[in-house]
Amino acid sequence: MAGKLFVCDHPLIQEKLATLRDRSTGHEEFRRTMSQVSTLLGAEALRGVRTRKTVVRTPLGKSPATVTTQPVAFVAVLRAGLGMLPGLQHLLPQAHIGHIGLYRNEETLNPVRYYVRLPKNIKDCFVVLCDPMLATGGSAVESLHILKTDKARQIVLLSLIAAKAGVARVQREHPDVPIYLAGVDASLNRSGFIMPGLGDAGDRLFAT
Ligand code: PRP
Numbered sequence: 001m002a003g004k005l006f007v008c009d010h011p012l013i014q015e016k017l018a019t020l021r022d023r024s025t026g027h028e029e030f031r032r033t034m035s036q037v038s039t040l041l042g043a044e045a046l047r048g049v050r051t052r053k054t055v056v057r058t059p060l061g062k063s064p065a066t067v068t069t070q071p072v073a074f075v076a077v078l079r080a081g082l083g084m085l086p087g088l089q090h091l092l093p094q095a096h097i098g099h100i101g102l103y104r105n106e107e108t109l110n111p112v113r114y115y116v117r118l119p120k121n122i123k124d125c126f127v128v129l130c131d132p133m134l135a136t137g138g139s140a141v142e143s144l145h146i147l148k149t150d151k152a153r154q155i156v157l158l159s160l161i162a163a164k165a166g167v168a169r170v171q172r173e174h175p176d177v178p179i180y181l182a183g184v185d186a187s188l189n190r191s192g193f194i195m196p197g198l199g200d201a202g203d204r205l206f207a208t
Contacts (some may be wrong), residue, residue: 002171004178006044013040017160017182021198027207031083034132034205037160037182038087042128045158045180046072046092049126070126073098073119073152077131077143080201084130084158096125100143109135109192111142123151132201134162134181135194137169144174156180163187163194 016037019025025033050070055062074088075081075098089095101115119125127147134140140157147155157170157179164184170177187195202208 003175007181030204034083035087038084042088073125073127081130083205111139127152127155129157132160134159134166137166141173
């Protein structure tokens with residue numbers, strides 16, 4: 001069975017996606033907007049985190065309440081995933097942070113691994129894999145393999161924009177991993193860019 005896919009149609013998320021897509025958006029606004037949309041979509045992606053019931057005292061009495069009990073790890077795929085971290089850390093400052101360094105070979109489009117550093121307690125964490133772009137799906141599939149090899153058990157993929165083919169590949173190879181997105185585009189061009197997409201997220205974030 002294919003993994004679950006959530007494409008969020010919230011108007012604020014859609015407006016921010018429009019800003020990211022717009023070629024006239026400059027680097028500073030692109031960075032700020034990616035951070036903001038990551039906060040909004042990140043809250044939705046964390047819906048499955050473990051909680052417990054408790055009671056808090058309000059100024060007027062006692063109220064039943066719910067608090068989270070599970071550690072959370074945000075794992076950014078370098079480079080573009082770094083642009084999602086500020087907004088996610090704003091949401092959950094105590095979260096653990098991991099990094100997976102991958103780049104795509106420009107000819108084969110296969111991911112090449114150059115750096116991995118993950119939190120020690122990853123097997124207990126609710127893990128949010130962060131990469132704004134899901135194109136062929138190769139980087140996400142490889143990152144999920146790295147996380148599972150390190151014994152991560154509960155993982156969601158948080159991307160912003162995807163090509164249908166990339167979604168299908170992740171769903172096929174990691175059907176246990178829900179995918180959260182702001183948009184899905186129909187195709188990829190020959191260089192493996194999502195069409196119409198938003199260009200190269202890493203370059204737009206870091207002005208390279
Ligand atoms: C981009 C993007 C994803 C990957 C998606 O990274 O940020 O990580 O491509 O493509 P895929 O689904 O086909 O694997 P890139 O390799 O350009 O590296 P960068 O973020 O360092 O620029």
